[in-house]
Amino acid sequence: MGPRNYRLANSWREWRLRAVVLPADRYIHGAATSRYQWGDDDDQSPASGGKHLNLTTRERLFGYERALDHPVSVEIVACVIVGLAIAGVLILVLRSRMREQSYRVVFARWRSWCWLVGVIIVPVLAGAAWTMLAVMLLSLLCFREYSRATGLFREKTICAVIVLGILMVTFAALDHWQDDRLFFALGPLTAALIVIVSIPQDRPRGFIQRVALGVLGFALFGFSLGYISNFANIGRLAGSGPDYRPIVLLLIVGVGLNDLFAELVGKLVGRRPLLPSTSPRKTWAGAIGALLLTTLLVTLVGHRLFAGTPIDHPGWLIGLGMLISLLGQLGSLTLSSIKRDVGVKDIGATLPGHGGLLDRFDSLVLVPPAVYHYLSLALGENGPLGADQPYRILTGSGG
Amino acid sequence: MEDWRLEPARDLELVGADRHRSYYRESGLVANIARFGWWTMMRASLKVLHRLKVHGREHLPQYPSFVLVANHASHLDAMVLGSTLPLRLRDQLFPLAAGDVFFHTPALAAFSATVLNALPVWRKKVGAHAIRKLRERLIDEPSIYILFPEGGRTRDGSMKPFKSGIGMMTAGTSIPVVPCHLSGTFEAFPPESFIPRLHRVSIRIGKPRTFEHLENRRPGWDEVSRTLETDVRALAATTAGRNTNTTNKPPTTDPAP
Structure with missing residues (x-):
């Protein structure tokens, strides 16, 4: 049987076929020999012309059936779940050795991790639209914590502009405006709008x-985090590479593990503090250890992930790993600096055992734009990221 | 925010119901927009459904802080008082609401704090400590309180004696207290009914008073509540007199004592 095409599920039977039977078949028989294959690009069925999204776009946005198409997605998800399970078992085993108080803290922290992993992985796997929605919520919540910690939340007009900017960033990513021009334009335009709305208040004192504060908040939590949405516009990297899922997962998990490596190595061999005034617990050993381990990890995973694309070259991969590690650590230090300047220990109290959401996602704030442009550069004529997908989905001809 | 000084939200470490019940709560954009919608709706519905008439609007102070006190007959009362103020003051307007009613469950607390901007008064254990916090907030930052010194809604339509909590908040300060009298709210939304009825409502706003000359002690507190009670009763008498005059009937009761 030849490759099967997608149709909009119009019956329970078809839904079951698509969601359960075909993916199962693919895993049993292997992707190459399965009756069902992914990536039937440009399949323009008569039912989906006109105003409706074409199939490629619809699949990318809502195609949860393809959640685990790429083996690296499966591996990353499996590793994360196994890691969490092992951590949970360890906590239970070591409970007798811990004080009740510290057990409670560790357990609350572990439970928060489980929730976090769920709310990160599920939208990323479920489809690009859900990924963008999740990124938008993350941006809004992170900005909320930032503005409450810095006092910017009292400036309602500036906050309204930044919220508008975050919504526009999501729209630009979803629409996939030609060459992402709208997305990139939103950086300077929102910054300018923040300046503009502050003028008529006629309060020159404290203007700067x-x-x-507004421009920094938008740059870090609206624009920079918004790049993750833009990653979700990748259908198949360079025409034959992975979809966006394993790339976004590698980005987030890589940054998370980078934190973990820094902390572990720092605890084991760390002595000289890195920046004692900014973050007393970070050490040189931790930073260098994390750099080496993360680069190694990203290079190994990246070699499998980007096979067949121009990125699969040791130079590019090692560079990618170093970029993720260095910017991850710098992002964490950025938030430490903000916290020190404001004089708070945690930036919020949203997550039990962690503090605020930003205390967890701090390392992610600088990574996405750099990696996006780095990969686009590496792709050369196949770039930028997302060039394989139709542009102007909502504002144009419908993909 | 002071120039060149970063000042985090005072309730930064609090989450959920703890934050909503806190006196140090500070709200942001979402609450601001929710209150805009709520007060716009309230103004429109009071005007259309209850034909709200406001007498003496010129007595309202121009800028916070000040306190509005009135007789209490229904849940509409705070809405009527709030509707007399400009919409831009919505974030500085804090109705003091019964904690055991308006902040009982987390969901209710979220609504009361976000939309109504209410501050809880725990009637069973209303300690001097809580009132001192309310007094400090009034002095330290621009706020407008809506307070019903009777301590609860009337069940029979007649006014109960004022309690001295209002004195504990304002005696010895220069904060203006505006006595107001509401009429028609008891008929429009009696305590035993669940939805308001179509009934005309009017409010008479009296001259503001300050109690700088009084001591912040028991005799001063009692003096404040006595003075305000007299004021509100006088406003009630004026309203009653006007109503009987307009309908050309002789007054059936003696003027207020």
């Missing part, structure tokens, strides 16, 4: 502070 208000505007600067």
Whole structure:
């Protein structure tokens, strides 16, 4: 039987066929020999012309059936779940050795991790639209914590502009405006709008502070985090590579593990503090250890992930690993600096055992734009990321 | 925010119901928009459904802080008082609401804090400590309180004596207290009914008073509540007199004592 095409599920039977039978078949018989294959690009069935999204786009946005198409996605998800399970078992085993108080803290922290992993992995696997929605929520919540910690939340007009900017960033990513021009334009345009709305208030004292806080907040939590949405516009990297899922997962898990490596290595062999005034617990050993381990990990996973694309070259892969590790650590230090400047220990109290959401996602704030442009550069004529997918999905001809 | 000083939200470490019940709560954009919608709706519905008439609007102070006190007959009362103020003051307007009713469950607390911007008064254990916090907030930052010194809604339509909590908040300060009298709210939304009825509502706003000359002690507190009670009763008498005059009937009761 030849490759099967997608149709909109119009009956329970068809839904079951698509969601259960075909993916199972693919895993039993292997992707190459399965009756069902992924990536039937440009399949323009008569039912989906006109105003409706074409099949490629619909599949990318809502195609949860393809969640685990790429083996690296499966491996990353499996590793994360196994890691969490092992951590949970360890906590239970070591409970007798711990004080009740510290057990409670560790357990609350572990439980928060489980929730976090769920709310990160499920939208990323479920489809690009859900990924973008999740990124939008993350941006809004992170900005909320930032503005409450810095006092910017009292400036309602500036906050409204930044919220608008975050919504526009999501729209630009979802629409996939030609060459992502709208997305990139939103950086300077939102910054300018923040300045503009601050002028008619006629309060020159504190003007620089208000505007600067607003621009920094948008740059870090609206624009920078918004790049993750843009990653979700990858259908198949360079035409034959992976979809966006394993790339986004590698990005997030890589940054998370980078934190973990830094902490572990720092605890084991760390002595000299890295930046004692900014973050007393970070050490040189931790930073270098994390750099080496993360680069190694990203290079190994990246070699499998990017096979067949121009990125699969030791130079590019090692560079990618170093980029993720260095910017991850710098992002964490950025938030440490903000916290020190404001004089708070945790930036919020949203997650039990962690503090605020930003205390967890701090390392992610600088990574996505750099990696996006780095990969686009590496792709050469196949770039930028997402060039394989139709542009102007909502504002154009419908994909 | 002071110039060049970063000042985090005072309730930064609090989450959920703890934050909503806190006196140090500070709200952001979402609550601001929710209150805009709520007060716009309230103004429109009071005007259309209850034909709200406001007498003496010129007595309202221009800027916070000040306190509005009135007789209490229904849940509409705070809405009527809030509707007399400009919409831009919505974030500085804090109705003091019974904690055991408006902050009982987390969901209710979220609504009361976000939309109504209410501050809880725990009637069973209303300690001097809580009132001192409310007094400090009034002095330290621009706020407007809506307070019903009777301590609860009337069940029979007649006014109960004022309690001295209002005195504990304002005696010895220069904060203006505006006595108001609401009429028609008891008929429009009696305590035993679940939805308001179509009934005309009017409010008479009196001259603001300050109690700088009084001591922040028991005799001063009692003096404040006595003065305000007299004011509100006088406003009630004026309203009653006007109503009987307009309908050309002789007054059936003696003027207020």
